[in-house]
Amino acid sequence: MIDIIKLSFMLTIISVAAALLIAFTNLKTRDRIHEQQQVAQQNALEQVVPSGMSINECNGENPPCPQQYWIAQDGTDTVFIFKIINKGYSGNITYFVGTDRNGSIEGMSILEQSETPGLGSRTQEEISDKYFWNGLFSKKETGKSWFSQQFKGINLNEQINIEKSVGEWHKLGMEEKEKLISDNAVTAITGATISTQAVVNGIQDQARSYLKAIQESNDDQG
Amino acid sequence: MIKDELRRGIIHENPILVLALGLCPSLAVSTSLQNGFGMGMAATFVLACSNVIISSMRRIIPDKVRIPCFIVVIAAFVTMVQLIMKAYLPALDKQLGIFVPLIVVNCIILGRAEAFASKNSISKSLVDGIVIGLGFTFSLCILSIIREILGSNKLLGLKFFPGYEPMTIFILAPGGFFTIAFVMAVVRYLGNRRKGA
Amino acid sequence: MTTPSVTRPKPDFQSQVNDVKRETVSLHISSSPHIRHGESVRGIMLWVIAALIPSLIASVIFFGFQALFLTSVSVISAVLAEWLISHLLKRPSSTGDFSAVVTGLLLAYNVSPLLPWWMVAIGSVFAIGVAKMAFGGLGGNFINPALAGRAFLMASYPAAMTSWKATGFGSLSGIDGITSATPLEYFKSGFSGENISELQNALGNLFIGNVGGCIGETSVIALLIGAMLLWYKKIIGFRIPLFYIGTVFFLFWIFNGSGDVFSSRALTIPLYQILSGGLMLGALFMATDMVTSPITPTGKIIFALGCGILTFVIRKFGGYPEGVSYSILLMNLFVPHIERYTKPRIYGEVKKRD
Numbered sequence: 001m002i003d004i005i006k007l008s009f010m011l012t013i014i015s016v017a018a019a020l021l022i023a024f025t026n027l028k029t030r031d032r033i034h035e036q037q038q039v040a041q042q043n044a045l046e047q048v049v050p051s052g053m054s055i056n057e058c059n060g061e062n063p064p065c066p067q068q069y070w071i072a073q074d075g076t077d078t079v080f081i082f083k084i085i086n087k088g089y090s091g092n093i094t095y096f097v098g099t100d101r102n103g104s105i106e107g108m109s110i111l112e113q114s115e116t117p118g119l120g121s122r123t124q125e126e127i128s129d130k131y132f133w134n135g136l137f138s139k140k141e142t143g144k145s146w147f148s149q150q151f152k153g154i155n156l157n158e159q160i161n162i163e164k165s166v167g168e169w170h171k172l173g174m175e176e177k178e179k180l181i182s183d184n185a186v187t188a189i190t191g192a193t194i195s196t197q198a199v200v201n202g203i204q205d206q207a208r209s210y211l212k213a214i215q216e217s218n219d220d221q222g
Numbered sequence: 223m224i225k226d227e228l229r230r231g232i233i234h235e236n237p238i239l240v241l242a243l244g245l246c247p248s249l250a251v252s253t254s255l256q257n258g259f260g261m262g263m264a265a266t267f268v269l270a271c272s273n274v275i276i277s278s279m280r281r282i283i284p285d286k287v288r289i290p291c292f293i294v295v296i297a298a299f300v301t302m303v304q305l306i307m308k309a310y311l312p313a314l315d316k317q318l319g320i321f322v323p324l325i326v327v328n329c330i331i332l333g334r335a336e337a338f339a340s341k342n343s344i345s346k347s348l349v350d351g352i353v354i355g356l357g358f359t360f361s362l363c364i365l366s367i368i369r370e371i372l373g374s375n376k377l378l379g380l381k382f383f384p385g386y387e388p389m390t391i392f393i394l395a396p397g398g399f400f401t402i403a404f405v406m407a408v409v410r411y412l413g414n415r416r417k418g419a
Numbered sequence: 420m421t422t423p424s425v426t427r428p429k430p431d432f433q434s435q436v437n438d439v440k441r442e443t444v445s446l447h448i449s450s451s452p453h454i455r456h457g458e459s460v461r462g463i464m465l466w467v468i469a470a471l472i473p474s475l476i477a478s479v480i481f482f483g484f485q486a487l488f489l490t491s492v493s494v495i496s497a498v499l500a501e502w503l504i505s506h507l508l509k510r511p512s513s514t515g516d517f518s519a520v521v522t523g524l525l526l527a528y529n530v531s532p533l534l535p536w537w538m539v540a541i542g543s544v545f546a547i548g549v550a551k552m553a554f555g556g557l558g559g560n561f562i563n564p565a566l567a568g569r570a571f572l573m574a575s576y577p578a579a580m581t582s583w584k585a586t587g588f589g590s591l592s593g594i595d596g597i598t599s600a601t602p603l604e605y606f607k608s609g610f611s612g613e614n615i616s617e618l619q620n621a622l623g624n625l626f627i628g629n630v631g632g633c634i635g636e637t638s639v640i641a642l643l644i645g646a647m648l649l650w651y652k653k654i655i656g657f658r659i660p661l662f663y664i665g666t667v668f669f670l671f672w673i674f675n676g677s678g679d680v681f682s683s684r685a686l687t688i689p690l691y692q693i694l695s696g697g698l699m700l701g702a703l704f705m706a707t708d709m710v711t712s713p714i715t716p717t718g719k720i721i722f723a724l725g726c727g728i729l730t731f732v733i734r735k736f737g738g739y740p741e742g743v744s745y746s747i748l749l750m751n752l753f754v755p756h757i758e759r760y761t762k763p764r765i766y767g768e769v770k771k772r773d
Contacts, residue, residue: 009285010283014291015294021298022302028310029306030307032310033305033308036309124316130380130381165578166578167578190577194304221468387538390436390574390575391571391574394574
């Protein structure tokens with residue numbers, strides 16, 4: 001009896017100490033993590049629209065409208081940006097999709113994902129043309145990932161196809177890329193069809209209904 | 223002394239290639255050098271810290287509940303590493319994703335706590351944590367260099383061979399098994415030859 | 420044979436002892452089996468190569484000399500890899516038994532005629548080096564090396580492995596309007612379920628091999644000619660091919676998608692399925708591989724049923740249009756277990772009660 005009390009007492013002490021340690025670290029890093037997330041979100045938003053457009057946050061009122069969305073405007077062009085969360089291969093994939101009024105996708109960028117490194121995580125992969133020996137110490141270029149670039153021009157109001165047989169988008173020539181757009185198709189990441197499917201499904205299920213809901217509510221008002 | 227310890231951690235008691243511990247995280251993160259190195263360093267940090275703490279508490283921790291105690295200590299350090307990475311190294315955090323929490327159940331760390339830190343002095347345990355961690359990092363780097371070059375023709379995200387068509391299988395799990403098997407075979411062959419000579 | 424001749428004089432005792440001594444010295448002691456047969460690994464492999472020749476001819480007719488070129492590359496690299504590895508490991512060279520030639524041929528038969536030659540070479544080296552020699556050479560491999568090579572290429576170069584060439588005689592699958600698909604890809608994605616006559620019209624082309632696909636798998640007639648030779652020489656049995664193909668036929672007949680098993684549709688779909696893709700090549704030449712298939716008769720049937728069910732499941736529900744190679748590979752892994760449970764009882768042994 002005494003033994004059990006002693007054991008549980010020790011275990012409690014150790015657990016409490018560990019919890020205190022974690023709490024302290026959390027306190028110290030919390031603001032910084034929040035800051036990083038804001039920066040990441042802003043970067044991701046800016047990648048969705050052509051540079052120079054001002055992005056404003058909006059709040060949808062009715063349930064079919066998203067609670068939070070963004071409108072980017074540049075003269076007469078308007079781009080709606082939706083935040084989409086869909087279940088991927090492991091955990092959620094969070095990403096932004098920008099679309100014009102007709103449903104033609106302006107841009108896409110992945111904000112967060114926890115897919116398998118080297119496979120599904122390649123949704124965020126940027127392709128560099130530089131070779132190892134002369135690119136290692138030069139400045140890294142930051143751009144959009146090839147996976148999100150291929151969504152530009154795809155219409156989300158129609159069926160988006162996933163093309164598995166032609167290889168990945170960044171290896172294709174101009175003509176093949178144009179053919180993909182005319183087929184309303186994107187290429188899959190090799191070995192990560194589920195992640196690709198998750199991104200496409202999220203666009204088709206969520207962004208499509210968001211766009212419709214917002215247009216309807218705008219029509220009601222105007 | 224330091225040289226001997228390093229040799230012990232990296233060659234004679236290399237956690238992956240000789241002890242065959244921690245194969246699951248090795249398979250998962252050795253797809254690119256950046257991931258492999260990042261995972262290795264994170265694991266080394268956790269290993270060194272947990273070894274020190276466990277060694278310093280080795281007289282207080284009751285024998286019967288030692289495994290839960292070890293796990294609590296390790297989990298606390300992993301959570302700290304994760305928070306720090308999120309705050310200061312967001313790029314690496316993005317890449318490693320779900321694998322950092324998995325360090326908790328990495329058998330290398332629990333293995334060293336059980337086999338070494340709970341029986342040896344603090345300074346010895348710290349050294350052991352660092353050298354074993356470096357051995358883990360070293361073998362992860364070797365595996366990931368091979369796999370990244372063969373599987374995606376890249377190193378650190380930059381192209382490697384001009385005109386080489388990457389073999390996708392090497393960044394998939396089967397390729398990971400092949401690579402580990404062949405690197406192990408080479409290590410054992412060299413080891414045997416040394417013994418024979 | 421030494422039959423004592425009649426005219427031989429009766430030997431004296433001393434010479435008898437000498438004879439016994441001499442005999443004792445030259446006695447050859449070995450464990451069973453004691454009966455020697457003229458059959459050798461080399462002989463069997465040569466017959467298998469002969470049986471594969473008709474398909475090679477058919478592939479040259481349908482796909483041109485590129486098919487012959489790829490096959491030669493595959494065979495040469497397989498033999499070179501085997502020679503080099505046995506040399507490096509200081510083992511007696513096993514290139515003389517021609518098993519590497521068979522592996523090379525079968526691997527080439529399993530790839531698209533458009534595959535770059537160096538990919539075939541890599542596949543061959545993998546098949547010999549990893550799937551065969553790393554496990555101890557011929558007889559030690561637990562999976563079919565050629566199929567392992569194909570699976571390796573499939574995972575490494577999925578795009579190149581699934582781009583197909585039209586045959587020299589018009590449309591690719593023998594079905595009008597399809598230009599870039601094998602018959603099975605058409606069935607999986609293009610076939611709507613109504614135009615059954617298209618499938619019926621394609622059956623003839625499928626039988627002679629005038630369709631898109633891997634080098635050696637398309638021509639059913641050529642494969643059957645080769646298999647006849649092997650059946651005649653008793654190198655392969657009937658059980659595995661019959662039960663394998665039969666299972667696929669039966670399952671596609673029952674689950675033909677219409678719910679009716681006596682219509683013309685119900686017979687066309689299973690016929691189309693067994694004639695297209697790599698089923699014939701797999702069932703006749705690769706599932707029957709002596710090393711990687713069970714040796715017991717019941718085991719052979721279980722093995723073939725398993726292959727058939729897996730092929731059906733992959734073709735019907737899987738992401739790939741073709742599943743023969745994966746189903747044989749998967750069943751290869753079960754062979755030790757199948758053999759364990761189908762081992763014949765020793766004569767006179769009483770069955771244990773549970």
